Amino acid sequence: VELHRWRGTRRGLVERLRLCCGVHADVRDGGGATWSAEAGAALPPPPTGELLVRVWPVREGVAVDARHVLDIATASCPVHLICRVEVLPGP
Secondary structure, rough: HHHOOOOOOHHHHHHHHHHHOOOOEEEEEEOOOOOOOOOOOOEEEEEEEEEEEEEEEOOOOOOOOOOHHHHHHHHOOOOOOEEEEEEEEOO
């Protein structure tokens, strides 16, 4: 139930990847949203339209199935975004 509550969020995707694939994840989207405490601050860059998911194994010596990670990430992100997965070395 807790995981379903976070569905569609960065936190939800990170947790889903940890549970399903045994990986840590860093999820970055080019959302183009920002805030500033100063009036007249620079606008954010235009959205990239890409969701970048960087993953690395929870335990050393365990292989990461990049295709499985991509399938889960693609199923969890909005259809207008392209998902890209980078597999990083272990802990």
